[in-house]
Amino acid sequence: MRKKIVAGNWKMNKTADEGLALVSEVVNMVSAEVTAPVTVVVCPPALYLTTFKSYLTGDKLALGAQNCHEKAAGAYTGEISAPMLKSVGVQYVILGHSERRQYFGETNAQLAEKVNIALENGLIPIFCCGESREMRETGDYVGFVKNQLTESLFHLSAEQMANVVIAYEPIWAIGTGLTASSAQAQDMHFALRQHLAGQFGDEVAQNTSILYGGSANAQNAQELFGQPDVDGGLIGGASLKSRDFLTVVKAA
Ligand SMILES: O=C(CO)COP(=O)(O)O
Numbered sequence: 001m002r003k004k005i006v007a008g009n010w011k012m013n014k015t016a017d018e019g020l021a022l023v024s025e026v027v028n029m030v031s032a033e034v035t036a037p038v039t040v041v042v043c044p045p046a047l048y049l050t051t052f053k054s055y056l057t058g059d060k061l062a063l064g065a066q067n068c069h070e071k072a073a074g075a076y077t078g079e080i081s082a083p084m085l086k087s088v089g090v091q092y093v094i095l096g097h098s099e100r101r102q103y104f105g106e107t108n109a110q111l112a113e114k115v116n117i118a119l120e121n122g123l124i125p126i127f128c129c130g131e132s133r134e135m136r137e138t139g140d141y142v143g144f145v146k147n148q149l150t151e152s153l154f155h156l157s158a159e160q161m162a163n164v165v166i167a168y169e170p171i172w173a174i175g176t177g178l179t180a181s182s183a184q185a186q187d188m189h190f191a192l193r194q195h196l197a198g199q200f201g202d203e204v205a206q207n208t209s210i211l212y213g214g215s216a217n218a219q220n221a222q223e224l225f226g227q228p229d230v231d232g233g234l235i236g237g238a239s240l241k242s243r244d245f246l247t248v249v250k251a252a
Pocket residue numbers: 009097169173174175176177213214215216234235236237238
């Protein structure tokens with residue numbers, strides 16, 4: 001059975017005090033209110049990972065980073081490596097978020113290297129994919145997203161792929177309030193699972209968690225997560241308010 005996962009991507013938000021208050025609230029609420037088998041991953045700014053590790057314990061809560069470098073160490077000023085993340089107890093790492101692709105020029109080939117180094121260091125990549133609004137309106141958007149998987153993941157063995165989580169995040173839905181309809185999400189998730197099955201076999205495809213991201217919130221999460229191929233979410237804005245985030249978690 002594939003895992004249900006709800007990950008909160010805080011992006012570049014919250015000062016240290018604000019972050020501590022939020023993570024404490026989330027931990028308390030998850031402990032008190034979440035009985036379903038869902039893994040809650042908190043992905044704060046890297047600066048807070050070490051401090052947050054002691055809060056995110058037990059089998060329901062996990063710590064995630066928002067990025068890592070593709071090399072293990074070296075002269076890369078300002079960067080953070082997968083071995084460093086592992087050494088402070090990080091379990092998941094978001095890779096290939098559309099904001100990193102857009103603002104930092106990350107390519108599918110570079111992301112293939114990031115996926116490799118994450119897996120070599122025992123981190124679970126949350127590999128992001130998704131099309132722009134223009135692509136959705138005029139192009140072969142399913143082919144485009146499938147190709148993101150092909151170029152960054154299809155060099156892996158089936159065994160390695162079993163340790164990867166996918167997040168479908170249509171760019172037009174991120175931070176815009178324009179959520180994909182549950183049918184649009186389901187259609188893409190189904191297509192991606194088929195694509196995975198073609199390369200890695202049915203068992204791996206069926207066991208891969210495919211999360212939805214893009215204006216998912218307390219109001220629409222139930223409907224989105226109710227789709228057969230939607231296994232949870234990667235949540236931006238709604239992860240910054242504990243009560244909203246918990247409502248999303250409970251919908252998984
Ligand atoms: O980019 C996202 C999560 O990684 C989604 O962000 P929003 O939930 O704010 O649209």
